[in-house]
Amino acid sequence: MSPLSxxxxxxxxxxxxxxxxxxxxxxxxxxxxxxQETRVADGSFxxxxxxxxxxxxxxxxxxxxxxxVAVLARRPFRAVERYAWCGQRDCRHIAVRLxxxxxxxxxxxxxxxxxxxxxxxxxxxxxxxxxxxxxxxxAGAGTPREPAILVGDLNVAPLPTDVWSHEKMLKVxxxxxxxxxxxxxxxxxxxxxxxxxxxxxxxEHLYTWWSYRTRDWKAGNRGRRLDHAWVTPDLAPAIRDAFxxxxxxxxxxxxxxxxxxxxxxxx
DNA sequence: ATGGTTGAGGTTCAA
Numbered sequence: 441m442s443p444l445s446x447x448x449x450x451x452x453x454x455x456x457x458x459x460x461x462x463x464x465x466x467x468x469x470x471x472x473x474x475x476q477e478t479r480v481a482d483g484s485f486x487x488x489x490x491x492x493x494x495x496x497x498x499x500x501x502x503x504x505x506x507x508x509v510a511v512l513a514r515r516p517f518r519a520v521e522r523y524a525w526c527g528q529r530d531c532r533h534i535a536v537r538l539x540x541x542x543x544x545x546x547x548x549x550x551x552x553x554x555x556x557x558x559x560x561x562x563x564x565x566x567x568x569x570x571x572x573x574x575x576x577x578x579a580g581a582g583t584p585r586e587p588a589i590l591v592g593d594l595n596v597a598p599l600p601t602d603v604w605s606h607e608k609m610l611k612v613x614x615x616x617x618x619x620x621x622x623x624x625x626x627x628x629x630x631x632x633x634x635x636x637x638x639x640x641x642x643x644e645h646l647y648t649w650w651s652y653r654t655r656d657w658k659a660g661n662r663g664r665r666l667d668h669a670w671v672t673p674d675l676a677p678a679i680r681d682a683f684x685x686x687x688x689x690x691x692x693x694x695x696x697x698x699x700x701x702x703x704x705x706x707x
Numbered sequence: 708a709t710g711g712t713t714g715a716g717g718t719t720c721a722a
Contacts, residue, residue: 452713456714651722653712655711693713
């Protein structure tokens with residue numbers, strides 16, 4: 441496999457954030473970029489702008505208004521697959537197989553609404569169902585597809601150091617025990633390795649999202665690590681670097697998420 | 708204390 445670098449970012453509208461994505465790509469120069477919450481139908485995706493930045497190979501799975509994922513690459517794909525879990529074509533999961541490279545899954549897991557109760561909140565129920573469906577697939581048909589990378593906005597902060605206060609967040613959607621248990625099961629289903637925590641030790645607090653509903657996001661630093669980059673065990677020895685780009689949260693009209701990057705050695 | 712902000716699209720909803 442040749443060396444590979446990936447940047448993943450929930451941009452919360454690719455059209456609003458286009459110049460910011462361009463700036464991140466110019467700085468980080470990844471081979472592949474995975475976007476979530478593009479919020480645009482494929483016909484309106486700014487394909488030409490990304491092609492001019494060097495990302496001529498594009499796998500889109502978008503819809504009007506909500507959700508939407510995209511994979512943009514400097515080199516061709518051998519295969520592209522779009523998934524519709526829980527019977528919904530809601531544009532949350534696309535996978536590509538890179539030429540001379542691994543499978544790459546780009547995911548936008550449902551946020552789950554505000555109330556962490558599947559009985560009263562259908563959005564939370566859907567989030568749990570989505571995680572269960574994905575886990576079942578990776579435990580079955582998905583397993584032999586190694587090597588593989590999984591990135592995206594998983595909307596779960598699994599570790600105590602992935603949130604600003606473990607105690608205060610236990611009843612807040614994104615850090616509740618049933619969600620964390622399901623994310624752990626998803627990871628176990630293909631023995632996924634948390635590549636970011638492989639590089640940045642779990643004892644260190646690390647966040648990739650800060651709410652818009654705070655005047656000064658840095659003042660309280662009430663962040664959560666919702667965005668992830670995982671690899672199958674065969675790729676773990678190749679992990680060279682993982683990083684985030686918190687400075688983007690300070691830009692004018694920012695996304696509420698920041699980019700997550702991963703680079704792998706060739707071998 | 709049940710607020711607060713953002714984006715898309717349409718006069719509200721999801722995040």
